Amino acid sequence: MSQRKASGDAGRATIRDVAERAGVSVASVSRVLSGNYPVSEDLRRKVMKVVRDLDYVTNAHARSLAGGGTPTVAILINNITGAAFAHVAKGVESAATLRGWLSLVGTTGDDPERELALVNLMRQQGVAAVVLLGGAYDYDEYQLRMARFARSLDAAGSHLVLVGRPPLEGDVPATTVDYDNEGGAYAMASHLLSAGHRKVLVLPGHAELTTAQGRLKGARRAFEAYGVPFDPGMVRHGPYDYEHGYEAVEEALEQGLDFTAVLAGTDVVAAGAMQALRAAGLRVPEDVSIVGYDDIPLASQLTPQLTTVHVPYEEMGRVALRAVADRREGNGGRRKGSDGEHLVLGTHVVVRNSVQPPGRRG
Amino acid sequence: MSQRKASGDAGRATIRDVAERAGVSVASVSRVLSGNYPVSEDLRRKVMKVVRDLDYVTNAHARSLAGGGTPTVAILINNITGAAFAHVAKGVESAATLRGWLSLVGTTGDDPERELALVNLMRQQGVAAVVLLGGAYDYDEYQLRMARFARSLDAAGSHLVLVGRPPLEGDVPATTVDYDNEGGAYAMASHLLSAGHRKVLVLPGHAELTTAQGRLKGARRAFEAYGVPFDPGMVRHGPYDYEHGYEAVEEALEQGLDFTAVLAGTDVVAAGAMQALRAAGLRVPEDVSIVGYDDIPLASQLTPQLTTVHVPYEEMGRVALRAVADRREGNGGRRKGSDGEHLVLGTHVVVRNSVQPPGRRG
DNA sequence: ACTGATACGGAAACCGTATCCCATGCCCCT
């Protein structure tokens, strides 16, 4: 009999369908469901029964249009299969879920264009925050692009969070959650030096990657502190992957480079290095010691188990979400001045079995 | 001067702001932006200038309320840090991006309640499809719960996709993308048997997990085919993690179990098993051979590199998305009958260095 | 029994966008 939408339930039940069938007003249904208004027990029962019968769920789009809606956080990641990033994502996701927030994940594939497109997409979605994960390339343009993102998101009522990247310069409305990258590298290199190693092959990562720069710098500082001259000829740059670790060591051996330890920029690089040493007939750690960075599960699954630097990835994710949640719920008034927050979490060396004092060789 | 919203741009620019400032109607702005309607070059210029000035982006919620909007696919995953799942997610995500779709990720943590909550959340979001990842526990309730999800999503115009799980029984509106799990296990076990192994420690996984069941079944079939009696006493069930692999082997050795090879249900389990063997002074593969399953990057990063079964995770993700995209774009009319699609992708053994014919020991 | 407070239901005004329908202006054809 009803005029609109021939009674068959094509598509999805609306709040009106529920109201009609329960014989109450639309407003009443809304109130029962959101529960932010007193409602009689009788009404609640009537409505809830129909809701169950129709398997009704509210339309999130309509709800957020009308002002309500669940806050959403977007995680932008270079490569979802990277173990370290996955842990940050897990931290963000679990903290978000805890508060009833929703989380989106997008992958950029290291492509600035895609990054831009995704940030805009997230702006359209009206996300509460955009979390950018992973080390960044230190090109001139980077600071400008990020600053633009930050302002653009801020203007739209959202917020930019940088995780595992250096903070932005100037007065930019962005939060940074970082770890003591350089300090970890310093401690790791010190560990090798104090074990007696002096000739160390260093594989910090891409020269332009901010994390690689920090790790190299920390290592240099350790050498200085120990009064050991740092030989730039012992540094090999390259991507953070297994192949680079393998090839760098293979090449170093072919060139007859003399080293008793490998300081890898990443656990995965360390794994590749380890494999290359084995292929050359060298034992780890008897002939050559190896250390990594990140402390992903792989580190403890290698043989021997890898001594490495623990980075609290999951906690960084949780901290990042907490930061944006606080900012959104806490301070209604003051906005300026408290922007540009920078949180730094600690790192520490995890000693396992891949380091020994230098032996017969070298 | 304007009455509404004191002209300062608090919050976010709307299409009305753009229209007003460009001196045109709201409809014109919408048309310029969506570009599905002829518009004069003059108008386009005027509008686009204001859009850039205001850094305007359309409100995705409003857009999808009004009928348009980007299709979204939701990926529900047990644990985002699992390497295998991450690859499926990558496949889904990349295929989604390719078509301009958006993708959401939610983690269930193996909790049926959370799974239910997430499916409902996704229903609210009006997602085009929900992709459920990973092996399922074969409890009686499982089939019913999934069937309910499937119908519920279907009624809301969405669609359920099961990836890496067995298909649902009966006429349920769900798509399944699966791999030849049992076949892979059969081939893997055959590989060991043809190398001469007869006493094999089997670590298939949790007894109730569907993937573990399939892998165990495949192994048994291989033993039968080779005319080798299968000893149930050589099977150890447990979770798919490193610790289980380690402890199961450790225990087996303590019990004096006699075996020349380990058939692990997962590469990670194999890694644990390998470590336990080493700890007991046994060499791999000289004393004991090991094989895994999944072919995640870890497999080729272990020493020795692991012989394992390749599962096309990323492709499964792509196939899953393609299936829902086709269904949504392709057939407008027919819906019934073509439901319950079941796609199976092949697996194959990847031979590396962790298997040798049984040697002196045993 | 009457008044005032209180609790709850209903109508209507948005939220921001897409689109349907119509009005207008211009060009072209006869």
Next chain:
DNA sequence: AGGGGCATGGGATACGGTTTCCGTATCAGT
């Protein structure tokens, strides 16, 4: 020159909720 057709732009409405504003029914107090 007048009328038909096409190319454009504008106004109104729908999408599915939430929320404000009011009106009424209910209850307690005296």
